[in-house]
Amino acid sequence: GAVVSQHPSRVICKSGTSVKIECRSLDFQATTMFWYRQFPKKSLMLMATSNEGSKATYEQGVEKDKFLINHASLTLSTLTVTSAHPEDSSFYICSARAGTEETQYFGPGTRLLVL
Amino acid sequence: GENVEQHPSTLSVQEGDSAVIKCTYSDSASNYFPWYKQELGKRPQLIIDIRSNVGEKKDQRIAVTLNKTAKHFSLHITETQPEDSAVYFCAAKESGGYNKLIFGAGTRLAVHP
Numbered sequence: 001g002a003v004v005s006q007h008p009s010r011v012i013c014k015s016g017t018s019v020k021i022e023c024r025s026l027d028f029q030a031t032t033m034f035w036y037r038q039f040p041k042k043s044l045m046l047m048a049t050s051n052e053g054s055k056a057t058y059e060q061g062v063e064k065d066k067f068l069i070n071h072a073s074l075t076l077s078t079l080t081v082t083s084a085h086p087e088d089s090s091f092y093i094c095s096a097r098a099g100t101e102e103t104q105y106f107g108p109g110t111r112l113l114v115l
Numbered sequence: 116g117e118n119v120e121q122h123p124s125t126l127s128v129q130e131g132d133s134a135v136i137k138c139t140y141s142d143s144a145s146n147y148f149p150w151y152k153q154e155l156g157k158r159p160q161l162i163i164d165i166r167s168n169v170g171e172k173k174d175q176r177i178a179v180t181l182n183k184t185a186k187h188f189s190l191h192i193t194e195t196q197p198e199d200s201a202v203y204f205c206a207a208k209e210s211g212g213y214n215k216l217i218f219g220a221g222t223r224l225a226v227h228p
Binding site for chain 2: 034041043
């Protein structure tokens with residue numbers, strides 16, 4: 001149980017385009033999902049917290065107009081990187097938590113390369 | 116807010132030896148401390164967690180200890196095997212708000228045959 005999927009697993013796009021990443025909880029209802037960014041050999045940097053049916057809460061320094069987050073259902077959250085630039089290239093990972101449980105289950109990550 | 120520090124950043128051991136990774140946290144109200152293992156290019160996987168109402172928890176070769184007074188917790192891996200090689204992250208749940216996890220910088224463990 002507690003499986004989280006992400007799609008796509010990797011994506012290459014041109015500068016200026018937008019990219020949407022999906023995060024799904026497959027066997028549980030995720031009231032809260034988290035989006036992280038991870039640079040090579042670095043830790044997980046929290047970008048935003050997404051609660052079903054409400055606006056995402058962004059961490060300091062993360063541009064909410066650039067990283068659009070939508071959590072429209074209890075099993076799906078999306079992250080859209082708008083007007084992507086090469087510096088947005090990174091490994092993006094989501095995690096999901098059920099109800100009031102503390103455990104976060106991570107998706108497999110999406111590797112984004114912006115040319 | 117919560118701040119988590121993790122040491123060492125790299126750890127190399129011989130197969131069969133023990134490995135210890137230590138973390139400190141700043142928020143005395145934090146009450147949940149998970150440990151994740153991340154293999155190269157893979158997702159972080161929860162390997163063990165501990166809540167503040169206990170001081171130690173074991174699961175086969177893995178154990179975690181918590182010292183609330185000193186605000187530090189440690190991961191202990193005994194009888195290490197090459198497949199234990201990975202990056203290990205500690206985390207502390209921030210009190211209040213959405214109970215987000217604050218991660219340590221990670222420890223790269225290499226177990227040599």
